[in-house]
Amino acid sequence: MSSTRTASGRTNGRNSTWRNWGGNVSARPAREVAPASVDELAGAVRKAAEDGLRVKAVGTGHSFTSIAATNGVLIRPQLLTGIRGIDRAAMTVTVEAGTPLKRLNMALAREGLSLTNMGDIMEQTVSGATSTGTHGTGRDSASIAAQIRGLELVTADGAVLTCSEQENPEVFAAARIGLGALGVVTAITFAVEPVFLLTAREEPMPFERVLAEFDELWSENEHFEFYWFPHTGSTNTKRNNRSAGPEQPVGRLQGWFEDEFLSNGVFQAANWVGRAAPAAVPAIARISSKALSARTYTDTPYKVFTSPRRVRFVEMEYAVPREAVVETLRELRAMVERSRLRISFPVEVRTAPADDITLSTASGRDSAYIAVHMFRGTPYQAYFTAAERVFTAHEGRPHWGKIHTRDAEYFSRVYPRFGEFTALRDRLDPDRLFQNDYLRRVLGP
Numbered sequence: 412m413s414s415t416r417t418a419s420g421r422t423n424g425r426n427s428t429w430r431n432w433g434g435n436v437s438a439r440p441a442r443e444v445a446p447a448s449v450d451e452l453a454g455a456v457r458k459a460a461e462d463g464l465r466v467k468a469v470g471t472g473h474s475f476t477s478i479a480a481t482n483g484v485l486i487r488p489q490l491l492t493g494i495r496g497i498d499r500a501a502m503t504v505t506v507e508a509g510t511p512l513k514r515l516n517m518a519l520a521r522e523g524l525s526l527t528n529m530g531d532i533m534e535q536t537v538s539g540a541t542s543t544g545t546h547g548t549g550r551d552s553a554s555i556a557a558q559i560r561g562l563e564l565v566t567a568d569g570a571v572l573t574c575s576e577q578e579n580p581e582v583f584a585a586a587r588i589g590l591g592a593l594g595v596v597t598a599i600t601f602a603v604e605p606v607f608l609l610t611a612r613e614e615p616m617p618f619e620r621v622l623a624e625f626d627e628l629w630s631e632n633e634h635f636e637f638y639w640f641p642h643t644g645s646t647n648t649k650r651n652n653r654s655a656g657p658e659q660p661v662g663r664l665q666g667w668f669e670d671e672f673l674s675n676g677v678f679q680a681a682n683w684v685g686r687a688a689p690a691a692v693p694a695i696a697r698i699s700s701k702a703l704s705a706r707t708y709t710d711t712p713y714k715v716f717t718s719p720r721r722v723r724f725v726e727m728e729y730a731v732p733r734e735a736v737v738e739t740l741r742e743l744r745a746m747v748e749r750s751r752l753r754i755s756f757p758v759e760v761r762t763a764p765a766d767d768i769t770l771s772t773a774s775g776r777d778s779a780y781i782a783v784h785m786f787r788g789t790p791y792q793a794y795f796t797a798a799e800r801v802f803t804a805h806e807g808r809p810h811w812g813k814i815h816t817r818d819a820e821y822f823s824r825v826y827p828r829f830g831e832f833t834a835l836r837d838r839l840d841p842d843r844l845f846q847n848d849y850l851r852r853v854l855g856p
């Protein structure tokens with residue numbers, strides 16, 4: 412594809428179609444730019460405003476909602492990557508916004524450093540991941556955005572704005588999970604800590620036992636999560652805790668067999684069969700839930716938290732108050748059992764402590780996340796609609812990057828600080844340069 416270099420970065424000659432990872436969202440931007448510096452990016456924002464076009468920065472398109480879609484100017488991340496600096500006294504790292512999490516994790520490990528917590532893959536960019544509130548699971552440690560100590564962004568007027576707890580604190584409160592609505596993030600400063608070892612214990616456990624012992628499993632582990640296989644009474648649990656070592660990684664062959672062959676290869680094949688013959692799904696689920704056996708390993712945090720996800724799916728995830736998780740899961744299970752749904756993907760359950768970010772799904776509330784998935788290409792609406800009804804009855808807050816049908820009216824009820832965010836947006840982006848259909852729905856016009 413030909414590209415030309417202009418004052419506002421590399422501009423793509425063609426307006427090609429942009430698609431997300433899940434394959435359920437596409438858009439045709441008027442033009443694409445890949446700025447290589449903050450100045451180029453600010454130039455691209457000013458030029459778009461002059462041309463009457465809206466602007467949207469994207470990461471790697473791992474969101475399932477149309478949050479990153481635009482028919483205006485699409486800002487690509489790939490030339491704005493790398494580590495700007497590490498401050499060992501402050502224990503922070505500053506990275507360019509387009510840096511993939513994978514690159515950040517590896518660079519930190521080489522320096523003997525690590526983030527405290529993260530999600531289950533590391534393909535996303537740091538700006539994309541934090542803008543939607545990407546999280547893993549944690550008793551005491553929260554989302555990736557909650558580990559931010561400072562942000563730099565280009566606002567709608569093309570100016571560069573920096574914020575932290577001390578500087579422009581009202582911007583910092585909201586912009587760490589800014590939904591791409593407040594400006595284009597150009598650099599992020601994260602808190603880091605000396606690299607540590609995590610011991611993972613993966614163990615199948617009956618669904619009823621996990622629910623009965625949920626409070627203990629949560630309180631006795633730094634990072635507890637589990638997967639429930641619909642149509643079965645089985646789960647796989649995962650407990651990650653810091654350890655003094657020694658390092659005991661998953662063996663290469665075992666890792667290939669369990670993480671690639673079973674979790675991706677066989678799982679993909681099982682989903683193909685399930686899509687072609689839905690009646691077979693409960694039997695496949697029973698087999699899948701028994702396929703993985705217990706294992707324990709100790710490794711660098713990012714190798715324990717994240718794993719490859721090659722089987723394509725679509726996802727909805729809601730945060731409910733942590734004390735409501737057991738009841739919500741019982742209702743979800745009852746709904747599945749009453750229905751004629753056939754679900755070949757496990758339901759994932761994680762937690763996060765309350766944080767202080769305006770539109771974080773865990774804002775001011777200890778939370779549990781329940782995620783439902785469907786294999787790509789399988790109709791998901793009936794399942795997600797029924798699951799969403801269960802989640803919203805508990806004042807659930809949907810992940811900003813995962814499928815949901817909520818709007819600004821709903822969010823103004825479940826986020827006590829919703830008005831704070833929209834007032835800041837009115838101030839920073841009065842003409843809605845960063846607007847798209849998704850933001851119009853979730854934040855209002």
Ligand SMILES: Cc1cc2nc3c(=O)[nH]c(=O)nc-3n(C[C@H](O)[C@H](O)[C@H](O)COP(=O)(O)OP(=O)(O)OC[C@H]3O[C@@H](n4cnc5c(N)ncnc54)[C@H](O)[C@@H]3O)c2cc1C
Pocket residue numbers: 432433467468469470471472473474475478479508509529530531532534535536537538539540541542543544545546547590591592594595596597720810812813
């Ligand atoms: C296989 C898979 C696994 C996942 N695992 C998890 C998980 O464990 N936990 C979890 O919480 N989520 C998870 N997600 C969801 C994913 O982390 C989020 O959707 C995330 O936002 C995707 O990041 P991205 O870089 O692809 O950003 P995109 O999806 O491309 O963009 C997301 C948002 O960020 C904005 N944005 C991007 N760059 C900038 C910038 N420079 N300035 C301002 N705004 C910007 C975009 O405009 C858009 O609003 C997963 C998704 C997939 C497909």
